[in-house]
Amino acid sequence: MNRLSLVCSSLLVLLAACSEPESQSVSQPGQTESDAVVAVPASPAVPAPVVVYSSRQEHLIKPLFDRFTAETGIEVQYQTGEEGPLLARLEAEGEATFADVLYTVDAGNLWAAANKGLLAPIQSAVLEANIPAHLQDPANLWFGLSVRARTIVYSTDRVNPAELSTYEALADAKWRGKLCLRTSKKVYNMSLVGTMIERLGEPQTEEIVKGWVANLAAPVFSSDSLLIQAIAAGQCDVGIVNTYYLGQELQKDATLPVALFWANQGSNGVHVNVSGAGITAHAKNPAGAQQLIEWLSTAEPQAMFSELNLEFPATPAVSSVELVQSWGEFQQDTLNVEAAGRNQAAAVMLMDRAGYQ
Amino acid sequence: MPMSPAPSLRRQTVVWQGLGVVLAAIVALPILSILAQWGTLGFGERVIWQHLLDTKLDRLAFNTLILLAGVSVMVSVLGISLAWLVSMCQFPGRRFFEWALMLPLAIPGYVMAFVYLALFNYAGPVQTALRNWTGSSAWFPEIQNAGGVILVLSLVLYPYVYMLARTAFLSQGRSMMDAARILGLDSRAAFFKVALPIARPAIAGGLALALMETLADFGAVSVFNFDTFTTAIYTAWYGLFNLTVAAQLASLLLLFVVVALTLEHYSRKQARFHAGGRNQDLRRYQLKGAARWWAVGLCCLILGIAFVVPVAQLLVWVVQTGLVELDTRYLEFLGHTLLLASLAALVTSVLALILGVIKRLPRQGIYSEGKGWTQHSVRLATLGYALPGSVLAVGIMLVFTWLDRGLDRILDVQLLLVGSVFALVLAYVTRFLAVAHAPVEAGLESIRPSMYEAARSLGASPSRVLLQLTIPMLRPGLITAFILVFVDVMKEMPATLIMRPFGWDTLAVRIYSMTAEGQWERAALPALTLLLAGLIPVLMLVKSSAKQAQGSRGQSR
Numbered sequence: 026m027n028r029l030s031l032v033c034s035s036l037l038v039l040l041a042a043c044s045e046p047e048s049q050s051v052s053q054p055g056q057t058e059s060d061a062v063v064a065v066p067a068s069p070a071v072p073a074p075v076v077v078y079s080s081r082q083e084h085l086i087k088p089l090f091d092r093f094t095a096e097t098g099i100e101v102q103y104q105t106g107e108e109g110p111l112l113a114r115l116e117a118e119g120e121a122t123f124a125d126v127l128y129t130v131d132a133g134n135l136w137a138a139a140n141k142g143l144l145a146p147i148q149s150a151v152l153e154a155n156i157p158a159h160l161q162d163p164a165n166l167w168f169g170l171s172v173r174a175r176t177i178v179y180s181t182d183r184v185n186p187a188e189l190s191t192y193e194a195l196a197d198a199k200w201r202g203k204l205c206l207r208t209s210k211k212v213y214n215m216s217l218v219g220t221m222i223e224r225l226g227e228p229q230t231e232e233i234v235k236g237w238v239a240n241l242a243a244p245v246f247s248s249d250s251l252l253i254q255a256i257a258a259g260q261c262d263v264g265i266v267n268t269y270y271l272g273q274e275l276q277k278d279a280t281l282p283v284a285l286f287w288a289n290q291g292s293n294g295v296h297v298n299v300s301g302a303g304i305t306a307h308a309k310n311p312a313g314a315q316q317l318i319e320w321l322s323t324a325e326p327q328a329m330f331s332e333l334n335l336e337f338p339a340t341p342a343v344s345s346v347e348l349v350q351s352w353g354e355f356q357q358d359t360l361n362v363e364a365a366g367r368n369q370a371a372a373v374m375l376m377d378r379a380g381y382q
Numbered sequence: 383m384p385m386s387p388a389p390s391l392r393r394q395t396v397v398w399q400g401l402g403v404v405l406a407a408i409v410a411l412p413i414l415s416i417l418a419q420w421g422t423l424g425f426g427e428r429v430i431w432q433h434l435l436d437t438k439l440d441r442l443a444f445n446t447l448i449l450l451a452g453v454s455v456m457v458s459v460l461g462i463s464l465a466w467l468v469s470m471c472q473f474p475g476r477r478f479f480e481w482a483l484m485l486p487l488a489i490p491g492y493v494m495a496f497v498y499l500a501l502f503n504y505a506g507p508v509q510t511a512l513r514n515w516t517g518s519s520a521w522f523p524e525i526q527n528a529g530g531v532i533l534v535l536s537l538v539l540y541p542y543v544y545m546l547a548r549t550a551f552l553s554q555g556r557s558m559m560d561a562a563r564i565l566g567l568d569s570r571a572a573f574f575k576v577a578l579p580i581a582r583p584a585i586a587g588g589l590a591l592a593l594m595e596t597l598a599d600f601g602a603v604s605v606f607n608f609d610t611f612t613t614a615i616y617t618a619w620y621g622l623f624n625l626t627v628a629a630q631l632a633s634l635l636l637l638f639v640v641v642a643l644t645l646e647h648y649s650r651k652q653a654r655f656h657a658g659g660r661n662q663d664l665r666r667y668q669l670k671g672a673a674r675w676w677a678v679g680l681c682c683l684i685l686g687i688a689f690v691v692p693v694a695q696l697l698v699w700v701v702q703t704g705l706v707e708l709d710t711r712y713l714e715f716l717g718h719t720l721l722l723a724s725l726a727a728l729v730t731s732v733l734a735l736i737l738g739v740i741k742r743l744p745r746q747g748i749y750s751e752g753k754g755w756t757q758h759s760v761r762l763a764t765l766g767y768a769l770p771g772s773v774l775a776v777g778i779m780l781v782f783t784w785l786d787r788g789l790d791r792i793l794d795v796q797l798l799l800v801g802s803v804f805a806l807v808l809a810y811v812t813r814f815l816a817v818a819h820a821p822v823e824a825g826l827e828s829i830r831p832s833m834y835e836a837a838r839s840l841g842a843s844p845s846r847v848l849l850q851l852t853i854p855m856l857r858p859g860l861i862t863a864f865i866l867v868f869v870d871v872m873k874e875m876p877a878t879l880i881m882r883p884f885g886w887d888t889l890a891v892r893i894y895s896m897t898a899e900g901q902w903e904r905a906a907l908p909a910l911t912l913l914l915a916g917l918i919p920v921l922m923l924v925k926s927s928a929k930q931a932q933g934s935r936g937q938s939r
Contacts, residue, residue: 083887113625117800210607210617247604
């Protein structure tokens with residue numbers, strides 16, 4: 026009993042101790058902001074911080090934000106989390122939100138945020154000049170900042186790349202028992218099928234997806250990395266993955282017998298998706314938010330995207346990473362990535378109907 | 383003989399019961415806000431429901447039932463048999479196994495899942511070695527199916543049954559078994575007819591926890607890509623962008639729980655299970671010959687696959703990826719994790735105690751569990767455990783932003799609550815009240831009403847009964863409640879992710895940011911740190927239960 030009361034009392038001390046940093050950290054974004062409203066005209070030397078809600082992982086964004094702060098003196102506060110809950114939080118907070126920037130992965134999530142009215146349009150000559158038209162929202166609610174290409178990978182032991190051509194061709198019966206796919210619950214596949222729906226229409230897309238399912242060599246995988254390892258181990262011969270996962274596996278083992286094939290080069294190009302950002306509808310620091318997003322579209326941070334995660338720059342510049350360069354130039358699908366978001370729900374239902382788990 | 387209470391006491395009772403309803407209602411608010419989503423059933427929602435019914439709802443319900451059935455059988459067999467061995471039998475290493483067998487509790491389900499998938503998939507080390515030796519691993523069982531998920535979930539969930547059953551067996555001691563044997567039952571019959579039924583409330587409590595966590599689990603099933611009801615919730619939310627349908631689906635999970643709890647309630651009927659007060663006799667059965675080595679072997683096997691193997695794999699990954707991850711921020715992650723866990727565990731256990739006691743306040747002088755408002759609101763408040771963390775977090779967020787708007791109107795302050803430690807702790811309380819409730823209830827259930835009546839008739843005031851009778855007798859249950867909630871909060875990811883204050887990263891948040899893109903190896907370091915932190919409360923329990931055992935041995939002398 027006295028042990029228990031000891032624990033209780035020590036916890037009460039902790040509780041008292043923690044309520045101090047708590048109130049600090051909670052009020053910080055809002056408070057510094059409201060201070061800033063008064064303080065900025067008087068002393069522009071202390072700019073207001075930018076608050077970012079991000080579904081991109083911390084180790085991929087922190088180096089970028091640190092660099093931004095070093096160059097501009099503007100502090101960046103961020104909260105990372107899963108896309109769905111982050112959007113729900115932004116929506117629930119409404120006008121009271123601390124967030125200035127929503128930075129998320131995948132056009133589908135950006136489209137959903139725009140669709141819920143959570144983003145404000147950005148008028149920026151810098152972004153228009155740096156970011157190609159198909160990687161930004163038609164209404165300028167968000168801009169893509171890095172490009173992720175989803176393409177075909179194959180076993181160098183068992184597949185002649187001359188046999189490969191398009192995503193659609195992987196539905197051909199000649200790949201029966203040789204294809205590996207990641208789960209349809211991953212947004213990357215929802216986006217791929219979403220753009221196919223835009224281009225081919227639902228009936229034809231459904232036939233293709235059914236063909237894929239019939240060709241599966243193994244139950245669908247829960248990650249691209251596992252899929253690549255399965256090709257290397259001989260469980261299947263071809264698959265569809267994001268290129269940076271292959272990059273990660275090759276960095277671990279350069280002799281991995283798996284290679285990349287740029288899909289649909291004769292037709293509409295490789296399916297690409299973006300990580301991108303927009304300014305929140307109720308941003309307290311929209312100027313700082315715009316400055317951050319514009320800065321992320323410039324040469325130095327664009328190169329960092331590639332270095333940090335083997336992705337491609339959103340600007341027409343070439344990746345500085347040798348491994349990424351070694352994959353060669355490719356034609357990317359110039360259909361606006363917004364279509365993937367718009368068709369995402371239809372894609373999910375189509376994959377359910379086709380039995381793609 | 384029950385005394386007729388003084389009017390002032392009756393008034394006091396009403397006040398306390400009112401307080402109980404209010405406390406339970408606060409905890410239940412987020413759950414109610416999820417249920418309220420049934421108010422919206424527009425065109426979009428109907429299209430999705432029709433689609434779900436047409437394509438997969440039957441398969442998902444079936445998968446969920448299979449999972450529940452498999453996990454119940456496996457956690458019961460493992461939990462009860464291991465608890466019986468370590469509490470009632472004597473064999474080499476018993477004292478070590480007694481606490482070591484709780485350790486798998488500190489391993490988050492998704493970590494166990496990705497370790498086992500990485501080890502045993504086609505490209506993993508086990509099957510690769512088999513192919514190198516024998517040329518084929520085609521006969522190797524597929525693990526990405528119901529069997530694999532059941533195994534993984536059971537390995538992390540059996541400690542709930544184990545811990546509660548162990549406490550129950552310890553408190554009934556040997557005298558009941560001896561009495562049964564003297565009355566002519568053989569040892570097997572004595573176990574099934576006496577020891578097991580007396581431990582039943584505790585076992586049912588532990589099993590209910592394991593099943594609720596199974597229902598809410600998203601991590602392990604998504605690693606194995608096994609479609610359950612929960613995966614449909616996330617597809618509706620993340621894939622179809624419809625949070626309303628997601629919440630509606632989630633509220634159906636509560637239906638599973640209500641049905642299960644009702645079944646247990648009716649099958650127990652009016653039976654009450656009270657142990658004979660404090661355990662009088664802790665002499666254990668000496669296992670001899672082959673039996674003792676069977677016992678050692680079983681404990682080693684379970685400890686091996688549920689703890690040693692995953693820890694070894696995590697260690698290998700930490701070595702492979704190097705310690706580049708390790709920096710001073712880990713101290714911060716650890717600090718936040720421990721602080722949040724202890725705060726939430728304290729608040730939740732105290733609340734469970736208060737609600738449990740209020741539920742049992744005397745009516746017309748008779749101590750028994752009634753069926754009033756308090757009972758119903760407590761039952762509602764403990765349902766949060768069956769909801770997936772992020773869905774419940776959204777419910778909490780809705781409640782808090784609503785409160786924030788009100789505060790803003792009155793006090794002109796913005797967003798005090800959302801993103802505060804207070805809100806996060808309330809989220810934990812809502813999610814884990816059931817976890818503290820089960821051991822506390824099991825403990826209260828085993829206290830004979832006659833003891834209260836005796837204390838009262840000897841003139842003890844209600845507060846004195848609470849402090850000198852109830853709490854001391856409940857001690858093992860309270861400590862179990864504290865530890866279970868502590869460990870659960872440490873592992874909790876979705877609610878922490880979305881509700882943590884700025885900069886309050888915990889170890890679980892760190893694991894998430896590493897695994898979000900499938901880089902499991904890099905999550906090994908925070909996962910191992912989490913495991914080490916999980917040892918702290920387990921060791922606390924070991925020390926306190928050792929002391930308790932000493933105490934009661936001293937008493938029996």
